[in-house]
Amino acid sequence: MNRVVGERDLAETQFDATDAEAVLRDMVRARRFDERAVALQRRGWMSGYPPFEGQEAAQVGAAHAMETDDVLFPTYRSNALQITRGVPMSDILLFRRGFPEYASGHDERVFPQAVPIASQIPHAVGAGMYAQRDDADWASLVCFGDGATSEGDFHEGLNFAGVFDAQTVFFCENNGWAISLPDSRQTASDSIAAKATAYGFEGVQVDGNDPLAVWETVESALASARDGEPVLIEALTYRRGAHTTADDPSQYRDATPDLPAWRLADPIDRFERWCLDQGVIDEGVRAEAEAAAEEELEAAVETAEDTPRPDPEELFDPVYADLPPELRRQRETARSFVDEHDPYELER
Ligand SMILES: Cc1ncc(C[n+]2csc(CCOP(=O)(O)OP(=O)(O)O)c2C)c(N)n1
Ligand SMILES: [Mg+2]
Known part of the structure; x- marks a missing residue:
C-alpha cells in the first residue's frame, strides 16, 4: 500500500503553474457553489442539500485527473467533482429542486448521484467490466464515503473488479464521518486502502486535502484501470460542515476532533498559501475567482428559476x-x- 503524498515544491510534481492556478480557481468556484446551495436550501428554494465543504481538494483534484471518455459514478456529495467535470451548476440545482431529468450529465458521462449508500459501486464495476470486455480505452471512477465500505455492495463490487479485471477506480473520500459515526468506529482495518489487498489489487492512501497529490494519484490509478488493474484510493479529508442541511453535528462531535492538522485544514486556504509561496499566483486570484463564481451562480439560479416546474x-x-x-x-x-x-x- 502506498502512503499519503506530502507537500512538495511545484518543481517536484508533474504539474506547472497553470495547472495549480486552474485547480485553485476550481476549488474556489466549488466552495462558492456549496455556500450558495446551502443558502438556497435554507430559503426553501430547494430540498435538502449535503455540503462538501472541506472536500474540495479531493474532488477537484480527481476531476482534473479524469479523461473525457472516463465515466463518473457520483454520490450525493460529489457536486464539486461534477461541476469541475463540466456539469452545469444549473443542472445540479434543478436536480435538487426536483427535476429528475437533470440527475445525469449525459454529455459529461456522469451517472445519477447515488443516495442508497454503496449501491453505485456494483454499477461502476459493471461499467468497468464492460470496458474490459469491449477493449475500451476508458475507465469508470466511482465515488463513495468511508461509511460505504461497511456495505455488502462495496465488498461485492471490489471482489468482481478483482476477479474480472474491471477498468474501475474506487475513490473513497474518507471525510472522517458517516453521519454521526467517526471513521475510527467504521472498521478495525488499519486503513480503508488496506482492504484492496484482500481483493487482489492495489490500495493507495492519499492526502485528500492536497489537490495536486489527488490529481496525480487518480491519474495514475485511471491509467492502471484502463489496463485492467483496478485501484482503491482512500483520500483522507474532512467533512467540515454538517452531514446535510437536516443535520446538527454539534450533537455528536467535538469542536476539535483528534486528527492531524493537515487533515482538518481548510484545503483552499492551505493550497492558496502554497500557491503564493511557490510564486504560482498573485494575491487577488482568489477574490477574482470568487467574483467569477458569483456571476456564474447568478446565471445558474436564473436558469433554474426560469425552468417551468413539473406538474x-x-x-x-x-x-x-x-x-x-x-x-x-x-x-x-x-x-x-x-x-x-x-x-x-x-x-x-
Ligand atoms: C443503504 C443505505 N443505508 C443507510 C442510508 C442512510 N445514510 C445516508 S448517508 C449515510 C452515511 C454515509 O457515510 P459515508 O459513506 O461516509 O459518506 P458521507 O456522507 O460521509 O459522504 C447513511 C448511513 C442510506 N442512504 N443508504
Ligand atoms: Mg464519510
Whole structure:
C-alpha cells in the first residue's frame, strides 16, 4: 500500500503553474457553489442539500485527473467533482429542486448521484467490466464515503473488479464521518486502502486535502484501470460542515476532533498559501475567482428559476404501469389540491 503524498515544491510534481492556478480557481468556484446551495436550501428554494465543504481538494483534484471518455459514478456529495467535470451548476440545482431529468450529465458521462449508500459501486464495476470486455480505452471512477465500505455492495463490487479485471477506480473520500459515526468506529482495518489487498489489487492512501497529490494519484490509478488493474484510493479529508442541511453535528462531535492538522485544514486556504509561496499566483486570484463564481451562480439560479416546474402529478407516473388503489387515491388528492392551489406558491 502506498502512503499519503506530502507537500512538495511545484518543481517536484508533474504539474506547472497553470495547472495549480486552474485547480485553485476550481476549488474556489466549488466552495462558492456549496455556500450558495446551502443558502438556497435554507430559503426553501430547494430540498435538502449535503455540503462538501472541506472536500474540495479531493474532488477537484480527481476531476482534473479524469479523461473525457472516463465515466463518473457520483454520490450525493460529489457536486464539486461534477461541476469541475463540466456539469452545469444549473443542472445540479434543478436536480435538487426536483427535476429528475437533470440527475445525469449525459454529455459529461456522469451517472445519477447515488443516495442508497454503496449501491453505485456494483454499477461502476459493471461499467468497468464492460470496458474490459469491449477493449475500451476508458475507465469508470466511482465515488463513495468511508461509511460505504461497511456495505455488502462495496465488498461485492471490489471482489468482481478483482476477479474480472474491471477498468474501475474506487475513490473513497474518507471525510472522517458517516453521519454521526467517526471513521475510527467504521472498521478495525488499519486503513480503508488496506482492504484492496484482500481483493487482489492495489490500495493507495492519499492526502485528500492536497489537490495536486489527488490529481496525480487518480491519474495514475485511471491509467492502471484502463489496463485492467483496478485501484482503491482512500483520500483522507474532512467533512467540515454538517452531514446535510437536516443535520446538527454539534450533537455528536467535538469542536476539535483528534486528527492531524493537515487533515482538518481548510484545503483552499492551505493550497492558496502554497500557491503564493511557490510564486504560482498573485494575491487577488482568489477574490477574482470568487467574483467569477458569483456571476456564474447568478446565471445558474436564473436558469433554474426560469425552468417551468413539473406538474406534481408526474410524481406518480414512472413507478407503476397500473397504479395500486392507495396510490390512485393519493393521485386524486394531489390533483384536487393542485386544482385549488398553486403548489409552488410558498416559494414566492
Ligand atoms: C443503504 C443505505 N443505508 C443507510 C442510508 C442512510 N445514510 C445516508 S448517508 C449515510 C452515511 C454515509 O457515510 P459515508 O459513506 O461516509 O459518506 P458521507 O456522507 O460521509 O459522504 C447513511 C448511513 C442510506 N442512504 N443508504
Ligand atoms: Mg464519510
